[in-house]
Amino acid sequence: MKAKVYVTIKQNVLDPQGNAVQGALHTLGFGEVGKVRIGKYLEIELDTNDRAQAEANLKTMCEKLLANTVVEDYRFELEG
Amino acid sequence: MKAKVYVTIKQNVLDPQGNAVQGALHTLGFGEVGKVRIGKYLEIELDTNDRAQAEANLKTMCEKLLANTVVEDYRFELEG
Numbered sequence: 001m002k003a004k005v006y007v008t009i010k011q012n013v014l015d016p017q018g019n020a021v022q023g024a025l026h027t028l029g030f031g032e033v034g035k036v037r038i039g040k041y042l043e044i045e046l047d048t049n050d051r052a053q054a055e056a057n058l059k060t061m062c063e064k065l066l067a068n069t070v071v072e073d074y075r076f077e078l079e080g
Numbered sequence: 081m082k083a084k085v086y087v088t089i090k091q092n093v094l095d096p097q098g099n100a101v102q103g104a105l106h107t108l109g110f111g112e113v114g115k116v117r118i119g120k121y122l123e124i125e126l127d128t129n130d131r132a133q134a135e136a137n138l139k140t141m142c143e144k145l146l147a148n149t150v151v152e153d154y155r156f157e158l159e160g
Contacts, residue, residue: 006121023121024145030137034125041086041121042101045114057110065104 001046004059005076007067008039042066054078081126083138085156088119122146134158138140 009015018036021050025033030052042062068076090094098116104114122142126134138156147154 008121008123021145025141028141028144030141032126032128032137034127037123039121041088041119043088043117046112047114048112057112061105061108061110064108065101
């Protein structure tokens with residue numbers, strides 16, 4: 001089973017990296033670029049066939065390690 | 081229009097950050113975790129209605145700034 005995890009900065013939290021990329025894209029001539037938000041994208045292989053257990057474990061992994069839930073949101077998809 | 085950009089490390093390139101996360105998840109007791117690959121996920125707002133132009137520009141943004149195409153792959157989706 002394969003999980004895709006998306007960790008994003010919460011809407012009301014500043015994203016200086018995103019602002020820097022936005023500025024760089026403007027400098028490159030892409031004036032149409034508005035807000036840029038940068039997060040993480042993880043692909044995790046899971047050696048299990050128990051989908052419910054996998055979802056529960058992924059939630060715990062995100063809460064404990066993968067996301068800082070004070071300033072970040074997370075969501076995940078399970079495949080296979 | 082909103083773009084979602086995924087930048088991932090190429091399959092044959094080492095991902096030390098992913099290996100570290102895999103080790104940490106094992107330490108936390110998630111023994112079912114196999115390979116972990118970590119990439120970037122960007123959300124970019126685009127002030128345009130020309131979908132074809134937006135796709136062409138996004139490709140250029142990825143090639144020039146967002147991805148290091150020597151070691152990274154990218155893909156993007158356009159919404160709205």
